[in-house]
Amino acid sequence: MTSNDTSVSRRSLLKAAGGAAASASVAGYVGTGSMDDVQDQEGGTVTYARGNDSGTLDPQNTTSGEDVKVINQMYDTLIDFEPNQTSLQAGLATEYSLDGTTATLTLREGVQFHNGEEFTASDFIATYRRFTDSDYQYYPGDEYISAYGPFTLGNWVESVEPGGAAGGGAGTTAGGTETDGGTTTEAAMVDQETTTGTGTETAAGTTTAAEDGTETAAGGTETVTPTEGDDQYGLTIELSQQYAPFLRNLAMFASSVLSRQAIQEYGTDLNQNPVGTGAFQFENWDQGNQRIRLSANGDYWGEGPFVDEVVFTAIGQNTSRAQTLVSGGADIIDGLGAQSSQIVDNSDATELIRTQGINIGYMAFNMARFEPFRDRRVRQAISYAVDTEAIVNTIFQGIAVQASQPIPEQVLGYNEELDPYPHDPEQAQSLLDEAGYGDGFEFELATFQNPRTYNPSPIQAAQTVRSNLDEVGISVTVNQQPFNPFLEYTSQGQHDACFLGWMTDNGDPDNFYYALLHPGIDVEDVPEGQDWVSFDTEGFNTTNRAAWANTEFMEVVEEGQGTLDEDQRAELYREAGQIAHDEAPWVFIDHAEELRGVANRIGNFQIAPISGPLLKRVRIQG
Amino acid sequence: MISKRFVIKRLLLLVPVLFGVATFVFAILHLSPGDPARVIAGQRASEEFVRQIRTELGLNDPIWVQYGRFLFEAVQLDFGQSYQIQRGQPVTEVLRYKLPVTLEMAIYGQLFGILLGIPAGLLGAVKQDAVSDHVTRIGALTGISVPIYWSGPLVILLFAQVLGWFPASGRIASEFSIEPITGVITFDTLISGNFAAFQSAAMHLLLPSLVIGIYSMALISRMMRSSMLEVIRQDYMRTARAKGQGSKITVMKHGFQNALIPVVTVIGIQFGSLLGGAVLTETVFGIAGIGTLLVRAIQVGDYPIVQGTVLTFAFLFTMVNLLVDITYSYLDPRIEQ
Numbered sequence: 001m002t003s004n005d006t007s008v009s010r011r012s013l014l015k016a017a018g019g020a021a022a023s024a025s026v027a028g029y030v031g032t033g034s035m036d037d038v039q040d041q042e043g044g045t046v047t048y049a050r051g052n053d054s055g056t057l058d059p060q061n062t063t064s065g066e067d068v069k070v071i072n073q074m075y076d077t078l079i080d081f082e083p084n085q086t087s088l089q090a091g092l093a094t095e096y097s098l099d100g101t102t103a104t105l106t107l108r109e110g111v112q113f114h115n116g117e118e119f120t121a122s123d124f125i126a127t128y129r130r131f132t133d134s135d136y137q138y139y140p141g142d143e144y145i146s147a148y149g150p151f152t153l154g155n156w157v158e159s160v161e162p163g164g165a166a167g168g169g170a171g172t173t174a175g176g177t178e179t180d181g182g183t184t185t186e187a188a189m190v191d192q193e194t195t196t197g198t199g200t201e202t203a204a205g206t207t208t209a210a211e212d213g214t215e216t217a218a219g220g221t222e223t224v225t226p227t228e229g230d231d232q233y234g235l236t237i238e239l240s241q242q243y244a245p246f247l248r249n250l251a252m253f254a255s256s257v258l259s260r261q262a263i264q265e266y267g268t269d270l271n272q273n274p275v276g277t278g279a280f281q282f283e284n285w286d287q288g289n290q291r292i293r294l295s296a297n298g299d300y301w302g303e304g305p306f307v308d309e310v311v312f313t314a315i316g317q318n319t320s321r322a323q324t325l326v327s328g329g330a331d332i333i334d335g336l337g338a339q340s341s342q343i344v345d346n347s348d349a350t351e352l353i354r355t356q357g358i359n360i361g362y363m364a365f366n367m368a369r370f371e372p373f374r375d376r377r378v379r380q381a382i383s384y385a386v387d388t389e390a391i392v393n394t395i396f397q398g399i400a401v402q403a404s405q406p407i408p409e410q411v412l413g414y415n416e417e418l419d420p421y422p423h424d425p426e427q428a429q430s431l432l433d434e435a436g437y438g439d440g441f442e443f444e445l446a447t448f449q450n451p452r453t454y455n456p457s458p459i460q461a462a463q464t465v466r467s468n469l470d471e472v473g474i475s476v477t478v479n480q481q482p483f484n485p486f487l488e489y490t491s492q493g494q495h496d497a498c499f500l501g502w503m504t505d506n507g508d509p510d511n512f513y514y515a516l517l518h519p520g521i522d523v524e525d526v527p528e529g530q531d532w533v534s535f536d537t538e539g540f541n542t543t544n545r546a547a548w549a550n551t552e553f554m555e556v557v558e559e560g561q562g563t564l565d566e567d568q569r570a571e572l573y574r575e576a577g578q579i580a581h582d583e584a585p586w587v588f589i590d591h592a593e594e595l596r597g598v599a600n601r602i603g604n605f606q607i608a609p610i611s612g613p614l615l616k617r618v619r620i621q622g
Numbered sequence: 623m624i625s626k627r628f629v630i631k632r633l634l635l636l637v638p639v640l641f642g643v644a645t646f647v648f649a650i651l652h653l654s655p656g657d658p659a660r661v662i663a664g665q666r667a668s669e670e671f672v673r674q675i676r677t678e679l680g681l682n683d684p685i686w687v688q689y690g691r692f693l694f695e696a697v698q699l700d701f702g703q704s705y706q707i708q709r710g711q712p713v714t715e716v717l718r719y720k721l722p723v724t725l726e727m728a729i730y731g732q733l734f735g736i737l738l739g740i741p742a743g744l745l746g747a748v749k750q751d752a753v754s755d756h757v758t759r760i761g762a763l764t765g766i767s768v769p770i771y772w773s774g775p776l777v778i779l780l781f782a783q784v785l786g787w788f789p790a791s792g793r794i795a796s797e798f799s800i801e802p803i804t805g806v807i808t809f810d811t812l813i814s815g816n817f818a819a820f821q822s823a824a825m826h827l828l829l830p831s832l833v834i835g836i837y838s839m840a841l842i843s844r845m846m847r848s849s850m851l852e853v854i855r856q857d858y859m860r861t862a863r864a865k866g867q868g869s870k871i872t873v874m875k876h877g878f879q880n881a882l883i884p885v886v887t888v889i890g891i892q893f894g895s896l897l898g899g900a901v902l903t904e905t906v907f908g909i910a911g912i913g914t915l916l917v918r919a920i921q922v923g924d925y926p927i928v929q930g931t932v933l934t935f936a937f938l939f940t941m942v943n944l945l946v947d948i949t950y951s952y953l954d955p956r957i958e959q
Contacts (some may be wrong), residue, residue: 002747045796045797047796049908052918053910055704055706055707055708055709056708056709061709062709063665064662064664064706065664065668078773082723083666128640141678142674142675142678143662143675143678143679144709146664146712147663147664147666147668147671150668150671151667153668189898267708271709272708272711283799284799284801286799286800286802286909287708287716287719287720287725287808288719288720288722288723288793288802288805288910289792289793289807289910290908290910291793291796294800302880309797313792313796313908314908314910315791315792315908316904316905316908316914316918317775317905317906317908318774319775319792320778320791320906320907320908321791321908323778323779323782323783323790323791324782324789324790324791324792324908325783326790327781327783327786327789327790328786329789329790329791329792329795329796330796343783352795431877450921479653482920482921482923483658483921483922484656484660484661484922485654485656485923486653487660487665488655488656488657488660491660492671505666514728515666541668542669543665543666549645
């Protein structure tokens with residue numbers, strides 16, 4: 001195979017991504033042809049500057065977007081998001097499907113981890129167990145594992161087993177023979193207790209496995225004995241219920257596939273020693289300079305990377321970061337505010353690029369605590385009274401668009417027919433009169449102090465709300481707090497109303513509707529004639545800061561969660577959007593834009609709101 | 623010259639000071655709102671998940687048990703592990719990387735202050751009310767009045783963005799990968815013999831050191847000037863001159879040492895506020911020292927880091943004061959009593 005052939009077949013493979021398992025076996029050969037990749041690269045170092053350094057390099061150890069930027073370069077997920085989309089494409093799995101409660105995946109063959117190990121089903125199984133199974137030998141502990149463990153996988157997955165309906169094509173090349181090392185150790189491999197090798201290791205592995213088995217009798221993974229070699233290229237995931245967003249959960253950074261060997265070798269030190277299959281591999285982390293250096297993975301299975309090196313660096317102040325970009329000290333920067341984006345925009349050496357983010361900023365009415373908010377007319381009145389247009393255009397300086405519903409337009413089931421509540425104090429006043437609150441009332445609006453993507457100026461926004469509501473006789477006290485105490489305060493339902501927002505995890509409507517507006521309890525448990533529940537209700541989803549429990553809405557959202565057909569789902573969420581809009585449990589404020597500053601020498605950079613930054617596609621020009 | 627007893631006495635004084643600071647930080651953190659378990663868990667965590675973490679961290683124990691545990695570990699220089707900023711890493715390890723960064727910048731800043739401030743002050747004193755005196759005095763007044771969060775961005779705007787002479791932020795260009803040996807980057811680059819890297823580091827450090835040094839330069843020059851003026855008017859100085867002790871410059875030598883005592887005090891105190899100024903300078907210049915570390919730790923509620931950093935600050939401050947006292951007794955042996 002000449003180098004030319006190889007690169008062609010690689011590209012055609014990518015075009016056919018998600019295609020036949022046969023092409024996956026081609027990838028098995030191609031992925032290892034590291035010599036060819038060197039020709040693809042144009043070389044050079046790309047410096048990416050952001051606001052803060054990483055706290056960890058382990059995808060299972062974080063909920064922070066800052067960490068994810070680096071993790072996404074080094075790790076792959078089974079399924080990917082299409083660039084700048086919420087739709088899915090093949091990742092480490094070439095084929096995937098969700099049928100009822102069973103997800104079946106065919107894994108890409110010949111993919112290597114940065115430590116040289118080949119990627120197989122047992123890696124994903126080890127990844128899954130490390131994340132969710134506290135009985136697993138390599139479970140790193142509750143305080144280490146991020147909330148995404150239960151949130152994305154643990155709450156939904158019943159079992160993960162190697163092999164599946166697709167099977168990866170009968171007896172494909174590399175798989176069975178190269179990694180299995182014989183059928184006796186195969187069982188141990190699946191149990192993830194030992195590597196293939198000496199007899200003693202295997203023996204130790206089996207005893208632990210036995211102990212494990214008794215502890216977690218329910219977990220099917222312990223006792224599975226694969227019969228065919230090619231089982232290592234298939235995965236069957238059983239869910240505890242029909243759950244449509246599951247494939248998108250697999251595409252989230254939190255579901256990044258770790259190396260089984262690295263899990264065993266590093267334990268919690270994996271947060272400093274990342275081993276993935278991604279386009280870039282870890283070189284070093286210079287904490288004194290807040291600098292993480294990654295180098296191109298010559299054996300990368302997909303297209304790219306086209307540069308030799310990526311350096312992540314941290315510059316706290318937005319304007320300093322912009323000035324660093326403009327003066328050539330960085331190539332790509334994020335976290336831009338109004339002032340800093342001006343600097344980027346005004347320079348000849350840089351370009352400001354923007355796209356609408358997948359997020360929502362809102363003000364939630366706490367119906368559980370504040371009685372007037374239990375009247376829909378009051379909530380609507382406030383929605384009319386608050387001038388969200390002014391907030392978006394003046395306070396947020398146009399780096400956001402007004403919201404009319406909980407999801408932005410890129411998300412499945414966006415309801416085109418809904419418009420943002422217009423600023424209409426008269427309408428507001430008449431609704432208040434109708435509800436018997438014509439003389440107004442007082443409430444406390446809790447807000448965080450520091451800017452967040454979906455609310456870049458929380459204090460000024462709160463002041464605008466206060467003066468808007470003053471016009472209709474409602475008096476607002478603003479209670480501002482740092483973000484973490486604020487989260488605690490509001491998660492306990494101590495607020496009358498609060499600002500908050502959400503950046504999507506997986507681009508799925510369920511990740512907005514269920515996560516933020518469903519109370520997490522059964523419809524039957526909602527008290528008769530009431531569309532809210534108290535914060536101390538057993539099993540209450542505290543992320544629902546409005547304590548809203550509208551049974552009609554809940555039923556639609558639950559149906560959406562269990563509906564696999566995309567068109568039907570979209571219709572359901574359009575309905576959910578309509579209900580949310582009319583019932584107004586929140587004042588829908590904004591969907592913030594994502595801004596990046598890019599140096600002119602950087603080519604092919606595209607903003608990816610969910611799984612970015614997409615540095616493997618970036619080239620240095622000229 | 624300096625008795626051992628004096629130093630030991632001063633070192634022993636460290637114990638109650640650090641104990642007080644430790645107690646104070648612990649109390650502030652644990653009395654203020656915000657649950658560290660919630661910090662670790664993040665926005666998406668369920669209450670149950672937060673409870674699990676709280677139990678695992680021992681945050682459900684009575685406060686005095688937690689306090690005892692904190693003190694017991696702190697005396698062994700164990701400040702726990704970072705919750706968020708460098709997740710799971712021991713605080714001492716985090717500080718080991720960050721402390722040299724701040725010290726390096728503060729020391730260079732102080733050098734700027736001393737090297738420019740003392741001559742400027744002397745010049746003012748010797749040529750009182752001359753043009754040079756007015757210039758340095760106005761300069762000093764401006765230096766004291768201008769806050770770092772204003773002078774920093776201004777300096778970046780001029781020297782980095784418009785003129786392009788110096789880099790806008792960071793400590794070294796990203797193409798250099800320097801293995802931290804001491805953590806002091808100008809030193810590390812020299813040891814490794816990488817001159818290009820050294821040059822890059824020096825260029826990067828110049829603006830932040832200058833900015834952080836402006837204030838101390840201003841203060842030192844003012845103090846030097848007034849102290850010198852006072853000394854010049856002392857009787858023994860007049861006597862010396864009356865005896866025909868040569869030119870003004872020779873007299874300087876007599877006066878200088880005596881005039882230096884208040885200046886040393888200022889330098890000592892200044893070093894403390896340099897550490898404070900580091901918080902701003904580091905933020906503006908994107909430098910990863912303990913200043914930015916502390917601010918961030920407070921913002922995200924990373925208690926172990928806050929505790930470790932504040933104790934480090936307290937330790938440094940008292941050590942600098944000790945050095946100042948030692949210098950005093952060198953300049954004027956009577957002080958030791």
